[in-house]
Amino acid sequence: METLLETVDAEKTELPVTAGRQEQMLWRLCRHRLSVAETAAHLGLPVSVVMILACDLIDAGYVTTRSQAPQAQLPDVHILQEVLDGLRRQLSA
Template structure:
C-alpha cells in the first residue's frame, strides 16, 4: 500500500503530512535532549536579536526565529511550531546560547504579596467581552 504525502497549503513545512501529522518525532528535533541549558517559564518572553545563528541550523530553528521578530512567550512559540513545551525550550535555549535570541523571565512578585491589578483595565476587558457575546 502506497503512502501519499501532500503538502499543506500556505507556509506549512514539507515535514508535515495532512494525514499523519508531523513526520519527524518531536524529540528528534532536540537530538533527544529534554533539558534546556537555561531556565524558561512558559511565560518567558523571547525576541530575536538580529544576529544570524552560526551553530543553530535547521528548519525548526529557522521557524522559531521567524516567530520571534517581536516579543513572544515560550507557550506561544510551542503552540505555533506544534511541539511539546520541553522540546521548544531546548530549541530556544540553543538559540539564546548562540546569541540569536534574548529571553526575559516574567516579573516576579515578592513572596506573599498579591500582584496589583488595574481595576479599570479589568472592567474594560469585561465590557469588551460582554459586547462580543
C-alpha cells in the same frame, strides 16, 4: 513557559546555514517577542522541545529572554471605596 523569547538584533543577524528548519522557524517567530508556550503553539511542538531549541539559540546569541510582563496590580480597596463615596457625593449634590 511564560518566559518571553526575543531575537537579538534580527535586522542585522541571520542564522547560519547549518541551522535546522525548526530553529529557523522559532527564530523568525521570536521577532515578535512571544512566550515559550505561545511559540510552542505556533510551531506545533511540545514546550520541552521549544525550550531545547530556544536554549541552543540563546547560547549561540541569536535569541534572548525577557521575564514575563508584570501583572497589573489591583488598586487598594480603600482607595476604590473613597472614589465610590466621592462619586456618590457628587451625584447627590
